[in-house]
Amino acid sequence: MTRVRTIVAPVLFGVAALAAWQLAVVALGIRPFVLPSPFAIGEQFARNAGVVTDAAGVTAGNALVGLVLGVAVAVVFAMLSATLRVVDQVSAPLVVAASVVPIVALAPVLYTMFGASVETARQLVAALAVFIPVYVNSLRGLRTVRPIHRDLMRAYAASGWQATRTVTLPGALPFFFTGVRIASSLAVISALIAEYFGGPVGGLGKSITSAVASSNYPLAWAFVLGAILTGLVFYCVTLALETVATRHRTSG
Amino acid sequence: MTRLRTLLYGAAGVVLLGVLWETYKALAPAEGVVIGGLTVLPRTSDIAMPHLWDIATRLTEPINGARFALNLWEAVLFAALFTLGVAGVGWLVGVVVGLAIATLMQRFRTAESALLPWVVLSQTVPLIALAPLVRRWGGQLELGAIEWQDWMSVAVIASYLAFFPVSIGALRGFSSPDAAHLDLMRSYGVGWWRTFLRLRVPASVPYLLPALRLAAANAVVGTVVAEVSIGLRGGVGRMIVEFAASASSDPAKQWAPILGAVLVGLVAAGAVALLGLALKPYRRAEVDA
Amino acid sequence: MNAVSVRSVTKTFATRGGAVTALANIDLEIAAGEFVSLIGPSGCGKSTLLRLIADLDEPSSGELAVFGKTARQARLDQDYGIAFQQAGLLPWRTVRANIELPLELHGMGRAARRARADELIDLVGLGDFADRHPDQLSGGMQQRVAIARSLAESPRLLLMDEPFGALDEMTRERMQAELVRLAGETGAAVVFVTHSIPEAVFLSDRVVVMSPRPGRIREIVEVRLGGAERRTDALREDAAFFDRVSAVREALHGAPVAGVRGVETR
Amino acid sequence: MNAVSVRSVTKTFATRGGAVTALANIDLEIAAGEFVSLIGPSGCGKSTLLRLIADLDEPSSGELAVFGKTARQARLDQDYGIAFQQAGLLPWRTVRANIELPLELHGMGRAARRARADELIDLVGLGDFADRHPDQLSGGMQQRVAIARSLAESPRLLLMDEPFGALDEMTRERMQAELVRLAGETGAAVVFVTHSIPEAVFLSDRVVVMSPRPGRIREIVEVRLGGAERRTDALREDAAFFDRVSAVREALHGAPVAGVRGVETR
């Protein structure tokens, strides 16, 4: 019953929406540079599956590097901030600023700083975008040791490292994963948008604009579809990791 | 006392970043730190990392040689205001749409099941791919006396990014009341709508505020990127593109619109924080969302 | 006409592990003005029964009447007031606004509402706290606000699900005395869920002892230690009180407890 | 040598509203193997006193000795086991791993740890649940795991802060009997915080009755109803039991309760 609802309902909705879209395009004679039909997009996607996959591979690669880098730095930094209060206090305004700043605006200067013929700038844009949610959530996780667990560790005369290992880190895990889940699709989008500002040719972002520039909208949409699927894969993989890692967190 | 300390530490952080910038620039080689062909730390040439004082000085100089040229900082300020305005409209639209979707999902469980995955999926669509199309879609609209303007397309894209955190946050907020509270309202024999107004809406405030802040940040990102994409004149996004032409010969100049973008983001977040102050009574059981 | 009349009520829940029978074939009549406690081990269906009476859930079979109407009608007519184990106050409302909530929802005017709320605030002894928010109150105080709220519309029937669970012994005893007085004064019938035998005995005219899996009424212990005026602290040290406590204990354990009975053999 | 020796201990907390005196001038000696309950209204400092003994907090003045050492030394020597009102299990560990936690932290080998944990799991009757996670257990079961955990290192002193608060009456009574038996068998001294008078009386050799603001010991009621073998369900219906219950009630209320004393005058 619930399964029916959680799987069938969104699928039905999606199918209905696609059907309505197809119908509207056909019935109203909407031209492809306004909105191509889902069928045309699907056809282009199938026909260009190889090119789309290659492009998605480039963008996904950058997003992955950015994700891993951003997560790693965020976690290390969060641990530092959790132990050394001054690190947290000094970095607080910068973190706040970074969390409200449009990161992609930095893309042009990053290309200049790190080179325009390598993927570094894009990976850094993704990493910066990833850093914020992961850092903020991890720090919160590391800070929210339940008082009773802290007391317990003290009662056991546990060493600092023992307490960190047995209580603080596992307790922070759900928070950390919340951050990573948010960051996952962000990494893809950021890496993709960064391509608009330069760098080696080959990714989804550049492919979309190229297709648009030659008025090949169904192809552009096929790349968009590739981007959606890439984002979805990132999201689902992190979601699966999260589900496995935080199975037993509801009480205690 | 503690507030002052926070302020001081924060200021120290900003200063530290500046010192780090200049120290690194002074010490590191012009081509940056390259390991195995990969530049791992940035280049330090004046083009890549202008001196902070050059950036500051540049701000006080005219934007170009035109007859009535504004000083750069004035131009950036106007651009930032413009972007803020468009982002504000996008934010508002996004908030309204996000709340509407959340309300719908809260009201009908089937709607939640049917919509929620798509709401999540929507954010994997590269918005920039939509920018020229949104402009075109807008152009096709007949709005009576009102003509579709390019800034509206930008606002639409901003709202597309802004609605997401609001719909998720609001849905969580609307679902946050305890079962006991819901039972209570039922025991009073009041229907869904009044339960929604009296219980779910106020209970959602602590969830809504962080969502609104995220939405503000997203709206700014969307506005800046869409300005680039559509070429909308007046905002910092467009300024970033335009100033690129001087990026080599006048490297300090292009940092000005970036600072402008930072400013817009901070002001937007500040505005939401003010809203949070106004809603203080509803935040007594503050949660971290 | 009885306040509550439960006839052959069964309630099953569909769960992932199959159907759970929370209540099986319950028959119970509660007279107007009568104070009845429900006691029994965790999961025996006390809360479920209360929720059926309040029309917060519907029976799987059997019939339920509240003041001769359907439970639903009684709910819409606001024939009962209800208080839960947790106070369930709205954190953004002051004490007074919380108590006014049901009155406001049912369209009572501002001034009348306020007067009634102030009356109730005095009743539960929170005069100084009318404009505080719940987070500035202790658990016991919050519970008193919830009780005041449940009384706001002077219902003829009070449904209370472990309302004193969060209170310390002394506050709890004071609240018990207060509740007995209130119920006596307003002539309201009370259905009271508790885990505490002394509490059930102190408060009730009758104690309904339930057994779990599936939830059934095992025994109904008559208490009737006298009117509100008799229900003083002294009663708690009265032999009659201890006797009823033992009776409920035995009913709860299903059989006379093995070994010698205290009072007689000592 | 006494298990716990509290001499002129005062504890004040600095709060935003000024200093709060949680405990004022407490003197208390608890002999090895003795079972002492702390009872008193909310906020009277029961938990605070327990935390001082456990060296989770430090006294503002006065002296504290646990088995003749400082509280800190006793903590480092793991001379006590502790259980809180909330079970406080680590949700990411199985029942067994939770019970093994203190053993693991103190370097016991894997096999020995497992054997000891299984022993304790049987003791609290959770044999079938050893490999479950806390979220798959009921509140009462979780509490039993916490109690098993506090017993893991067979401490000479058990500190328990309302450990049975979350249990229903029947489970609670069973756990009480179990605890008395365990304490008797291991010869451990127990400091037990509770809100329930019957519970305190049933369990304890002495009941320490406290009064709030500032927290003081009002009276220490001797109970001593006999060894573990006497502490059966029958005891709960014994007149001596009721007598001690009344005595604690009176101590708690600060003066003999107005009105006739039950048992004698009936």
Place this chain on the structure above:
Amino acid sequence: GGGGDDSGGDSDLTPVSLQLQWVAQAQFAGYYAAAEQGFYEDEGLDVTILEAGTDTVPIDSLAAGDVDYAISWVPKVLGSIEGGAEVTDVAQIFERSATTQISFKDKNITSPADLAGKKVGSWGFGNEWELFAGMQQAGVDTAGGIELVQQAFDMNGFLAGDIDAAQAMTYNEYAQVLETVNPATGELYQPEDLNVIDWNEQGTAMLQDAIWADAARLADDEAYAATTVKFIKASIKGWLFARDNPEDAAQIVADAGSTLPAGHQLWMTNEVNKLIWPSTSGGIGMIDEAAWEQTVSIALETKNETGATIITQEPPANAHTNEYVEQALAELEEEGEDVTGDGFEPLTVTLKEGGE
């Protein structure tokens, strides 16, 4: 919003909108001058000039009916035409290509063949076809034989050596480089520091800025056809103004909101003039049939990095016509204007640091 609608809301004027292919700059000086000098108004037109962003495809705006005319490069439009857009090149304003591939002397890239194995910059967006045609003509493997880099809005990648040979418009990026201080000398970079591959010389030049109109409306809508002549005529008058008054034209563009530095703006005006004047096709705007053919044949044969060509079949006949520009030129000549600029002498603009 447009930058040039200073003609007020006079109801007698025919409203016309023009979609540029980039933001306001001297590349479009003629249109801004025509608006500022009232040439459009003289023809009874109220022209709104619309700027473009990175993702704007002017031809699609035109085909979608959002605007009346658009400026775009011929090769980009050929692709759109095959994609279904019905548009016509009604005036080929730029006769020559301004696209070059520049590199520092020490890279030793003097011909397209030298690009093999190099990091080659390109903006994409349809700006890359001449480059690909040139490389293909020289036998360079464009799929695997070069490293193609998406060029940013600036020339930093080129200056830093990330790009060996960068795409540069003579009127824009080339000047950007010459406005920058060479850290090695402390002086500005000099033309002598650079090798320039000019596609006009390589024979792979393609037609650039042209005025495009809606083909269907031209066929059915007489008023639109008439407006087209007027629009071309006034626009050409603007270009004549820019030729004869380059300093004023540059200032007009700056006043229209371009934030480019003044020196750079003047350089651009001057370089753009060189693309138009002197006209060898019979007058500004006339489409040279040979140049058109060259553009089409390159578009048919040149493969980009993904192996795709711009078009796979000849464009329809209505893709270009001289019909309207001829009328406009006739009227202008009647008014005594010099539409060929045979005696055109460009300025010598000295670039300063930062383009000021």
